[in-house]
Amino acid sequence: MMTGTSDEIKQQQKFTWVPVYEAIATKLLDYRDNHGVLVDIAEQVLGERFDDMDPFTFFAMFNGKRSQRDKRIDAIRIILSRFGIQMTLPTDFGGVPVNNPQL
16 A cells, blocks of 8 residues: 555656566576577567577567557566566556667
8 A cells, every 4th residue: 555645656656667677687687598488488478489589689579569558568477477577567667768670
């Protein structure tokens, strides 16, 4: 239960993505030399098969192609499950840098 003024409560509800992204980033360290698992997760999230998937591309995968809130939450749910991380899903994505390649 959140307590405090309405401004304090609003502030507590911002950046809920930070601890989740930190947990994913920490877990990605385990896969810096084992990209096969990341390829499998990316295929499950996107429905596309990749030849290789480094940790940086992995983050870009669900921040760029899954920029809609509900799709991003679904992707994060899958990622957390596959990584064995149990934590509350984020409720906002304000301030998350997204992948938007331009030619």
